[in-house]
Amino acid sequence: MAGAGEKALGLIRSYDGPALRMMEVCGTHTHEIFRLGVRSILPSQVRLISGPGCPVCVTGPEYIDQAVWLALEKGVQVCTFGDLVRVPGSRMSLAQARARGGNIKVVYSADDALDLAREHPDQETVFLSVGFETTTPAACLAVEAAEAEGVKNFSLLTANKTMPGAYRMLKDSVDVFLYPGHVNAIAGNGAARAMLGEGVSGVVTGFTAAEILTAIALALVHFKEGKPFFVNAYPRVVKEEGNLRARALVDRLMEPVDARWRGLGTIPGSGLELRRQYQAFDARKKFAVPVMEGRVDPACRCGQVLTGALTPGQCPLFGRACTPLHPVGACMVSEEGACSAFYQYGRQGEE
């Protein structure tokens, strides 16, 4: 550790300002913060909460149920990001659907799914389009390409989400947001500035150890001064207006809808689905996917964990009924989930 990181470490260790609650809202940040053991260097009055920024963690069981239905009832080739495979649905996960003969393919991007559709023109192929501002443009590009080439057997089961609604819902639980650098790189700093207008501070944060430590140090230094603040601590990647081309692309293909977040409930306008003129690529419309209610284990406390109301260790299922090998709640499935990280890295921050 040298240079900026070293200086940041010093500033963090010597913080003597008032108590504060910081929330990292990006799953990659959660994972990295646990991996680096950042909580062990925070002064006791500084609390770091792992927010709802892992797309897998906020994906509800009803969504998994629909994907399983497509695979098993409709014989569709379902293409998914790897860490969605073990997320529990109401009755089964995609991994279990695969064991029952469902055609479930792990892909790394929407483009890979489109390739599979091209290679198997007689096989209906659905891409499970989850994710935030960062992954949505790629899904839109795949739809555009499919339309241009006349690929008819490709569609999206959308559960794309946007962050601003979540920030609004969480703002009373948080003093400072560590904003996800990659989301801001696409969407720009508008949402963060709107939060500042409501008195909630924030720092746009990069992903290396030095960048994360620097963002936390900046947050502490500014918080001690007492006035709400906003700092872009990831300027080499994040521009004020974001990526205008990506934003225009998403806007052309998709429109906001209300969306259900596992643990947080329905957040108005926080989801995206394909616009009417792209309905042919919307798996829900194409296959008349029934509305599903989704059932979660009532003892699961993922919701309170995501808002920072509970630490993972305070959930009655944690480490007993719910472990990374047998996850009950989604926060335990993804390596980026707060519960999984907390479990695997030895309950950091609980002592």
Added chain:
Amino acid sequence: MNEIVTLAHGAGGSQTARLIDRVFKKHFNNPQFTADDAALLDLSGKMAFTTDGFIVSPPFFPGGNIGKLSVCGTVNDLACMGAQPLYLSCAFVIEEGLPMAKLEEAAASMEETARQAGVRIVAGDTKVAGKGQVDQLFITTTGIGQVREGLRLSGAFAQPGDAVIISGDIGRHGCAILLARDDYGIKADVTSDCAPLWANVRALTDQVKDLHVIRDATRGGVGTVLYEIAAQSHVGIHLQASAVPVQDQVRGVCGMLGLDPLYLANEGRLVIIAPAARAEQIVEILRTCPNSENAALIGHVTDQLPGRVTVQTQIGTQTILPKPAGELLPRIC
């Protein structure tokens, strides 16, 4: 040569005999290679004996193939017990339709690797399975080796204060296989570390007799092996993250897929645990041998947190290395 393996090649008749002559006798030619029902071996002293099945997808990958792997895996298991590999048997299950040239490529690799390791292939078996019943080629090898005098090695012998040494950069085999599957559209120049390591163990044990543990960090990677040793020996193991050698390309691929090199498979890497006073000598000896030029001291054994592997991170904190769980699933973002 467009010939393919057919079910007739596994039926035991003249076709089988031709296959054995053309491929196996040609490449496994040595005085003890048996034409009878079993090879006869003259042995005396303490022997190590082990077996391993190989089903790798894809069977041919940058840096090796299933044939090379099937010799390395068993030879290295013997070497880890301090045993000089003497004899191997091998059983092939071949998918109907496999090009004869592919089978021969695997057999030639076995010949070459066995020669490097100084081991003789003395018995074999061939079966042909219907299309789709196996993925091209499965190989099982069984090996027997002579244990060197004066060595006592086991995963249960790690002691607090011991040094933990790795024989080279980690994760290349697992990474090369992931890339060769081409599921992710990532291109990177990574070749498998697959290699026979008896020469390395011999050089080491020529000079150092008080080694405590040697393990080859295959499936599950270095992280899994360290957890196994920590459990077997009831000790904690503390790693210095910055000291673990990882090739830049491997680190890059892991970054993209959200994988930890500590959990990627190796097929030519040893984890060695020995008294701390020996650490420098061990690293020096390994660095003079092929396939272990990047050997490094990566941590130590402690009496803290028995059963756990901990890591000194780049920012100076101490964290627990997550235990391996389930299949490797790439993260989303």
